[in-house]
Amino acid sequence: MAFIPSFSIVFESFRLAVGSLRANKLRTMLTLLGIVVGVTAVIAVVTIINGLDSTVADAFSAQGSTAFSVSKRPLVITSREDLIRFNKRKDVTDQDAEAIERLCDTCWRVGMSINGSSLVKFGENRAENVSVRGLSLEMFDIENVSLQAGRLWTEQEGRSGRAVCVIGTDIVENLFAGRSPFSVVGEEIRVDGVPFRITAVAEPFGKVLGFSRDNFVYVPFEVGQRMFGSRDSIVVHVQVRNSGLFETAKDEVRSIMRNRRKKSFSDTDDGFSIDSQDAFIGIYQNATSGIYFATIGVAVISLVVGGIVVMNIMLVSVTERTKEIGLRKAVGARQSDILLQFMIESVTVTMVGGAIGVFTGYGLAYLLSVVLGFPLLISPSSALLGVTVSFVVGMISGSYPAWRASRLSPIDAMRNE
Amino acid sequence: MENIDSNGSGLSHPYNSLIKMRGIWKTYQMGNEQLHALREVSFDVRRGEYLAIIGPSGSGKSTLMNLIGCLDTPTKGEYWINGEQVAKMSDDELARIRNKEIGFVFQTFNLLARATALHNVELPLIYAGIGSSERHDKAVDALNSVELGDRISHRPNExxxxxxxRVAIARALVNHPSILLADEPTGALDTHTSAEIMTLFEKLHEEGNTIIVVTHEAEVAERAHRVITIRDGEIEKDEKIR
Incomplete structure (x- = not known):
């Protein structure tokens, strides 16, 4: 006989499933747990990574793919051997920057930075590990820094090495608790003990991956060079007018720099490194795909365990309800009707678990988004994924118990007292 | 046993012969031994009969009841119910026959504990694929006919x-089966209630239902109009008592 379940039977099965789930609340909850954990993990990870992707994309698209940097060491160093090798390279200097500016036709802006970190104090208030960067004025355009209060230092001030600075909003918060950005302009802070006058406060950049990007003090490049220059190489930053010129500019700069480093065609190492945002995005994607796969692994394991629990409980349920199955068969239930009944019951359990998992997953993602500060991007497709996954788990783990139930003979079933 | 096989072919089924069993064997394999629960059983039941099947335990009467109720198939032999040969049917075909032709009443009632009386009675109709409003009406009618119209939303433990x-009897009757098949229907009841149930059976019989009661209690069997006695898997006696 063809297997065409009537609506009555589907509805009856569903009613029954809900009834038996409600009759055994504790058991139902324990059964659901594995599925809930698995689906929560999937939903949370998908949502969090979506959110992170969008913040990272926003953060980096501020510069877009129009800027790159020339430095002694690349941004990403994967081994100790490489580190040693890169450290043997010549430092990048302001003469290199000057040469690039002079010789590179496609380069639009050329800036210099020198980076360090210092202890910053205002009176009794202190902030440790503040990023202190010496920047040439071009850097404010290249990095798209805007000021919310005060003014940038002048070229004259920069060249004469005046102790002036532009600070990030974290410094205002940490050292001048409760004061407005406007009121701190003109104050004097101490960077590694040296007094600097604040000329401006930058607009906040916000957080990326939970790390604030506003904990900085920018000083004129010449001043930065005095502070850190003896210790480290500078970084040259290049920006092109539009991303179409990006690769050309990179090639031009590479050949200029190779000339300066006197590298022949046979030298495999440039003697410097050219990096762009792509490198950041590459690291980021590597890191997140690692997290992605680890969590998917956890989710799969808990779904498998959850599925086994569901199957186990369904087998118990079939055994407990042997008499009921016998009766249903006696009054006319076909094998397919019983099969359907238990499949629906199993799928109902896992779908309820999946639905709870979707909500707890979003909840978890919401909490993390508040803590780490990235937008919550709820995608309906992840909910669909969670529900689909739990549906499939229900189908798989319900099939064997349901098959066993459907094969029960009504006589044996009713003899079971 | 007259007039059941008028043309002698063994394949005719006269209108008034509802059940027709011919040469039924049921054999169980117990290790190396064959156990014959039924040997060569043949009988007919006409529409509207009130039949009791009695016999000591181990006589084969439960096996016979399972075969009559289409819960099981015979090892050998032929069985027509309402003109359909059921001896060789598949599980699902038997389910259809049970749903359409047989109304079961069990010793232990076999009601669904979590379901209301109404829902218990609706059960056979669900598997018959009948829509919910028609189902509801029919179930209420059946409950009324056993005088439980005021208990439709009670659960068995109430x-x-x-x-x-009586709920179980209403369930058995709701789909208007050809046969009401009762297995020790008073086995779990006290004397007074037993009498009540037996009176109900008589009333149902008068209304034209065909009733088969399997029992080991003489008082229950006495209420029937015909008694078949089973012993060692064979029909020992088949007598009209009324």
């Missing part, structure tokens, strides 16, 4: 033994 058995 009903007395006699009331539970």
């Amino acid at each position: 009903l007395s033994g006699g009331q539970r058995q």
Whole structure:
């Protein structure tokens, strides 16, 4: 006989499933747990990574793919051997920057930075590990820094090495608790003990991956060079007018720099490194795909365990309800009707678990988004994924118990007292 | 046993012969031994009969009941119910026959504990694929016919033994089966309630239902109009008593 379940039977099965789930609340909850954990993990990870992707994309698209940097060491160093090798390279200097500016036709802006970190104090208030960067004025355009209060230092001030600075909003918060950005302009802070006058406060950049990007003090490049220059190489930053010129500019700069480093065609190492945002995005994607796969692994394991629990409980349920199955068969239930009944019951359990998992997953993602500060991007497709996954788990783990139930003979079933 | 096989072919089924069993064997394999629960059983039941099947335990009467009720198939032999040969049917075909032709009443009632009386009675209609409003009406009618119209939303644990058995009888009758098949229907009831149930059976018989009661209690069997006695897997006696 063809297997065409009537609506009555589907509805009856569903009613029954809900009834038996409600009759055994504790058991139902324990059964659901594995599925809930698995689906929560999937939903949370998908949502969090979506959110992170969008913040990272926003953060980096501020510069877009129009800027790159020339430095002694690349941004990403994967081994100790490489580190040693890169450290043997010549430092990048302001003469290199000057040469690039002079010789590179496609380069639009050329800036210099020198980076360090210092202890910053205002009176009794202190902030440790503040990023202190010496920047040439071009850097404010290249990095798209805007000021919310005060003014940038002048070229004259920069060249004469005046102790002036532009600070990030974290410094205002940490050292001048409760004061407005406007009121701190003109104050004097101490960077590694040296007094600097604040000329401006930058607009906040916000957080990326939970790390604030506003904990900085920018000083004129010449001043930065005095502070850190003896210790480290500078970084040259290049920006092109539009991303179409990006690769050309990179090639031009590479050949200029190779000339300066006197590298022949046979030298495999440039003697410097050219990096762009792509490198950041590459690291980021590597890191997140690692997290992605680890969590998917956890989710799969808990779904498998959850599925086994569901199957186990369904087998118990079939055994407990042997008499009921016998009766249903006696009054006319076909094998397919019983099969359907238990499949629906199993799928109902896992779908309820999946639905709870979707909500707890979003909840978890919401909490993390508040803590780490990235937008919550709820995608309906992840909910669909969670529900689909739990549906499939229900189908798989319900099939064997349901098959066993459907094969029960009504006589044996009713003899079971 | 007259007039059941008028043309002698063994394949005719006269209108008034509802059940027709011919040379039924049921054999169980117990290790190396064959156990014959039924040997060469043949009989007919006409529409509207009130039949009791009695016999000591181990006589084969439960096996016979399972075969009559299409819960099982014979090892050998032929069985027509309402003109359909059921001896060789598949599980699902048997389910259809049970749903359409047989109304079961069990010793232990076999009601669904979590379901209301109404829902218990609706059960055979669900598997018959009948829509919910028609189902509801029919179930209410059936409950009314056993005088439980005021208990439709009670659950089994809120009903007395006699009331539970009446719910089970309503369930058996709701799909208007050809046969009401009762297995020790008073086995779990006290004397007074038993009498009540037996009176109900008589009333149902008068209304034209065909009733087969399997029992080992003489008082229950005495209420029937015909008694078949089974012993060692064979029909020992088949007598009209009324």
